[in-house]
Amino acid sequence: MINFLVWIIGCTWLWSNLTWATNVNDTSNGVREETLLFERLKNSLPKYSPPQDMTNNSVYIFIDLYQIANVDEKDGFITAKLWLYYYYYSQSARWNSTEYNKPELFVPPGTFWSADIIALDAINIIHEAFDRQLINGRNGLIAFYSSLATIQFACSFDVSLFPFDDQSCQLRFGPWTTDNEEYVLGQDQIFRENADLSYYVEHDEWQLNQPVRFTFQTRTFRGRQFYDTMTMHLKLTRRHLFYAIIFMLPNVLLYILSALVFLIPVESGEKISFAITILLAAVVSFGTISALVPANSRNFPVVAWFLGAAVSQMTLDTILVTVVVNVHFMGGRWKMGPRLRRFITSKFMTLLGLRPCPMEKAFPGSKERDQQHKLKEALAGGESELGRNNGTNNNSNKWTGVFGAKFQQKTASKVAPAANDVSGGGGSAQKSVKDLIPDSHNLMKAVDDLMYLESEVNMEFLWQFFAIVVDRIFLLVHIMLSIVTVCVFVTMG
Structure with a gap:
């Protein structure tokens, strides 16, 4: 058994040596062939x-x-x-x-x-x-x-x-x-x-x-x-999906929001600030495009032209909004002429989506103003008649109106008993009658003040209504400019 194992080990060693020698010979032959081939090619x-x-x-x-x-x-x-x-x-x-x-x-x-x-x-x-x-x-x-x-x-x-x-x-x-x-x-x-x-x-x-x-x-x-x-x-x-959502969609939304500035009431106090905020946002967005495209004037991007037009239009919107705000507060400084009054009461207002201004507001010289003038005439007439009864010469006013008659009756009933109790002649009696005469001057002044306040309030209302009309006209102008701008740049694209 031991002899057999020795025989197996010896055969294995002999075979490995023969294989190694063959590989070395083959490798040396391959290197020799490669060297010869290389020299031939050189x-x-x-x-x-x-x-x-x-x-x-x-x-x-x-x-x-x-x-x-x-x-x-x-x-x-x-x-x-x-x-x-x-x-x-x-x-x-x-x-x-x-x-x-x-x-x-x-x-x-x-x-x-x-x-x-x-x-x-x-x-x-x-x-x-x-x-x-x-x-x-x-x-x-x-x-x-x-x-x-x-x-x-x-x-x-x-x-x-x-x-x-x-x-x-x-x-x-x-x-x-x-x-x-x-x-x-x-x-x-x-x-x-x-x-x-x-x-x-x-x-x-x-x-x-x-x-x-x-x-x-x-x-x-x-x-x-x-x-x-x-x-x-x-x-x-x-x-383009990334740029369409991240870059173009916000600018389109800003362009749409810019039209809302004409729908904000002036009384809110946010009209001009909203317009300036939208304008600044558009300017910032307009500046970001310079980081995306080369500084090339030969092939200027259409979207950059569009953003430039949008910024220009928003600047115009800011100017128009400032005009509207100034028109709104013109009531205390300027009177409205008859042409503007007729304009704001015309049927053209319905085309703007507004109700025409009421006639009694645009032209207040009707029934109420007539009654106010009659009241002043009555007060002026009563003072004039009382002045004649007490020895004064005041021919500038006349006794007119039903109010004057009633005022005369009441004044006479108060003056007569007082005159009988006064002694010492006409001078002292005349003084007592003057003291008992009602202060018609103050009443007339109060009526004038009321008439002035009413006219001022009415004038403010007319200018505020006209500011709304101007605001609506500017909105239509903005929409038409937007449609033209979009059509032009879609055609260019």
Whole structure:
């Protein structure tokens, strides 16, 4: 039993040694083959110029779009993550798989000739993957650049329809120092006119419109072909829901609320303050758009024109509200003319949604004013008659009216007994009669004061009513201006 175990252990050790020796031999053979292949390629492929047997004298570009990382329309650039693959074909890069048991070979960058292709519109390029050169022996492909790159490139943005805008940007690739005499850009059989978006990661704010096309163009200089470029065309559509709710909806609500300033009563004392508050809110909102769009006067946003028009209209509303408040308090300073009185009593008020002013308020010289004048005449007539009975000469007033007759009877019944008791002649009797005469001057003054107060109160009522009319007219003007403004900017959009 012990001999059998010793025999098993010995066989296992012998087998492991034989396997290790075989692996070492294979590894050494692989390293030797790779070294020989590398030396052969170094001798047949140039380092500083294109190979003489380069197929079609063409360099090819293959691009995959992985992600739109950032779109900064204010500063005018886009950051995209791309897989860049630059390559060409050479017969000197082919080898027989039976001679070298290796289908492809990776070499350090700069080992063989590389075309000076760059992103012409790039502001900054960050390489995020390996940059080794790859040689494929089956078809003679030499990929001199293969890397995942983050490219920040310039773009001209048209924000006239912000936030419902579409943007078209181009990223051009081409040689930096060479021209078509050294090599041209070609289209390989693996080239696709549209980018492969199988691994594309969607952007939260911008939607990429498919397909992403590639076009080739030859630049000319002084009548001759100078160099070729390949352009990648990107079309982006802004996802506008965020801006519609956060930015546009508050401004629309402010625009609607600005009309309510003409419905607030002047007596509340908040009419002008409400108008100024709405105006300040609109101005602040108008200033925020400068942080969202570039400072571009060529493609000024329609929404900015709209906000500017809204701010101007709200400024006009504030001025008109100030006029209404001043009209409301004009009763104690100005008299209303007959034309305005007839205007506020006309049927035009019904078109404004108001009841016409009552005629007795607009023209108070009717029944009540006639009665007040009769009362003054009665008082004036009674004083004049009493003055004649007591020896005074007052021919300026006459005894008129029923009130004067009654006033005479009452005064005579009071004056006669007092006159019989007074001795010493007419002078003292005349003095006693004057003391017993009622103070008609004070009564007439009181009547005048009442008439004045009534006229002032009535005048204040007329100006307040006219202020309501003006307020309603300004409201209609505001609504018409709003409709015109909205229609104009909808047409512009």
